[in-house]
Amino acid sequence: MKNMYSSIRGTSDFDGSDAFLFGKVNLKSKFILKSFGYEEIILPLLEEEGLFAKGVGQGTDIVERQMFKIEGKDIVLRPEGTAQVVRYYLQNSLNKKSDFYKFFYTGAMFRGERPQKGRLRQFHHIGAEAIGSNSFYLDAEIIDLSLKILDSVGLKERKLIINSLGCKKDKDKFIGLLKADLDKRKKYLCEDCHIRLNKNPLRVLDCKNEECRKQIKSFMKIDSYPQDYLCPRCFDDYKNLIGLLDDLSIKYILDPCLVRGLDYYTNTVFEITSLELGAQNAIGAGGRYNGLIKSLGGPDIPAVGFALGVERILLALGSTSLEPALDIFVVVSGRSLEKVGFQIVRELREAGVNADLDFCGKSLKGQMRLAQKKKASFALIIGEQELAQGSVLFKNMVNSQQEKVARSGILDYCEKNIIFGERGRCQC
RNA sequence: GUGGCUAUGGUGUAAUGGCAGCACGAAAGAUUGUGGUUCUUUUAGUACGGGUUCGAAUCCCGUUAGCCACCCCA
Numbered sequence: 258m259k260n261m262y263s264s265i266r267g268t269s270d271f272d273g274s275d276a277f278l279f280g281k282v283n284l285k286s287k288f289i290l291k292s293f294g295y296e297e298i299i300l301p302l303l304e305e306e307g308l309f310a311k312g313v314g315q316g317t318d319i320v321e322r323q324m325f326k327i328e329g330k331d332i333v334l335r336p337e338g339t340a341q342v343v344r345y346y347l348q349n350s351l352n353k354k355s356d357f358y359k360f361f362y363t364g365a366m367f368r369g370e371r372p373q374k375g376r377l378r379q380f381h382h383i384g385a386e387a388i389g390s391n392s393f394y395l396d397a398e399i400i401d402l403s404l405k406i407l408d409s410v411g412l413k414e415r416k417l418i419i420n421s422l423g424c425k426k427d428k429d430k431f432i433g434l435l436k437a438d439l440d441k442r443k444k445y446l447c448e449d450c451h452i453r454l455n456k457n458p459l460r461v462l463d464c465k466n467e468e469c470r471k472q473i474k475s476f477m478k479i480d481s482y483p484q485d486y487l488c489p490r491c492f493d494d495y496k497n498l499i500g501l502l503d504d505l506s507i508k509y510i511l512d513p514c515l516v517r518g519l520d521y522y523t524n525t526v527f528e529i530t531s532l533e534l535g536a537q538n539a540i541g542a543g544g545r546y547n548g549l550i551k552s553l554g555g556p557d558i559p560a561v562g563f564a565l566g567v568e569r570i571l572l573a574l575g576s577t578s579l580e581p582a583l584d585i586f587v588v589v590s591g592r593s594l595e596k597v598g599f600q601i602v603r604e605l606r607e608a609g610v611n612a613d614l615d616f617c618g619k620s621l622k623g624q625m626r627l628a629q630k631k632k633a634s635f636a637l638i639i640g641e642q643e644l645a646q647g648s649v650l651f652k653n654m655v656n657s658q659q660e661k662v663a664r665s666g667i668l669d670y671c672e673k674n675i676i677f678g679e680r681g682r683c684q685c
Numbered sequence: 686g687u688g689g690c691u692a693u694g695g696u697g698u699a700a701u702g703g704c705a706g707c708a709c710g711a712a713a714g715a716u717u718g719u720g721g722u723u724c725u726u727u728u729a730g731u732a733c734g735g736g737u738u739c740g741a742a743u744c745c746c747g748u749u750a751g752c753c754a755c756c757c758c759a
Contacts, residue, residue, distance in 0.1 A: 263732095263749085263750080264750095266749085266750070266751095317757090317758095318686085318756075318757050318758080319757080319758080322686065323686095323757085323758095337758095337759085366759080368757090368758080368759095369686095370686085370756090370757070370758080371686065371687090371756090371757095372750090372751080372752095373751085373752065373753070373754090374751090374752070374753085375758095375759085376757085376758075376759090380759070381759095382759065383759095384759090449755085449756075460757095465755085517758090518757065518758065519758090528759090529759095535753080535754095536753080536754070536755085536756095537757090537758075537759080539758065539759055540759070541759060542758080542759060543759095563759095564759055565759065566758085566759030567759090568759085569759060570759095588719075588720095590718050590719085591718090619712095620713085620714095621718060621719060622714090622716085622718095622719065622720075623712090623713085623720095624719085624720090625719050625720040625721095626720055626721090627720085628719095628720065629720040629721060630720085633720095636719080636720075638718085638719070640718060640719095641718085642718085650719090652719070652720085654720070654721090657719095657720085657721095659719085
């Protein structure tokens, strides 16, 4: 492996069934997002650095050390989509055109983390944002939507975890109480939590250290609703949302210790995890960010959204999906027939048949092997004698039956014998 | 970003510091016009750069990459 180029650390190539699955997940997601009334937007990979510093939060790891910055300019590769969508929304003064919008986006995000399974430096998000309503029905729609997408790609093994951080006031009040309380118990907390306590106190809540957990439990007092810390209105919204999820038979786990790392989250937060994934087990997450638009210089408009990690979905699914197979592999019995073979393949493709042929000058036997390897339903064999009589041979690769068909009747034969739409074609 | 583990043909794996082997895959053939089974042949490797040693896949150092945990997050 000398003098070879290799991929950049933390980036991955998708091929074979992974590439197929990657495309399938994206296509199915788009279909469902559109059916929920979300409009696709395609945004650039490059943004101003300040957008994320302001939007995601100065103290977050993402902003502090994970952004890929273009040397000498205030430009970064986007680390996440929400702040970007809000930038797009404000830049185009959409708040003046309509009071409510629903968007979705798909594409690569970049964070300079140390790679491990399920954690890449270039990874792909499927995200949705609904801007302009504080209705708990919208929270429910967002949750329902993210679960529907996972259903559609066949991901059944998952957990939905929910919490509410409350409005900005509630959140600040809660952080104040938490900080005051934990400062007193500081000596029992781990080293990391000492740092968290100053930088991002909410993070202490999801520390995995056993002693820290004990301290937090004694502070929280309650297990289900964080009612002690939410104002009546936020608590009402939270209760209503949960009631609605019950009505919709959506299963969830309430976890008062669920916090999201990005500064902009308020009120409802949720996370979808998979048991298959190890430490990086969140395949999707989201929540409300009622303060973000204002903090980015816009009016005070509420919003809610989520993002799914495509690579993590693929990991959770395993690579069991079937790749599309070929309808017909064209085989020629001699080099002199290559041109006829090439022309027939072209005719087949124009008629919508998935067809291919050998380009390496293989023997008849070699071509037949290739037909099998490509999982062709039929081999269309072009022989000297048959062609002289104006016909070709169709060999069914499953039952080995062979039929002579007139050269002019090839497309008719396909029409009768190939099951269109069953496989080999996009099912979306 | 921190700590730990790992790195042998395309893939999966062997080799007390002493000839790098096996399986699968791939290519060609056994059958002068036909795939799957079988058989034959061919194919290709010690991640990279140093060091110790008569001799290194094996020991040491560095680099790179992957994995695990932390951290963080989707």
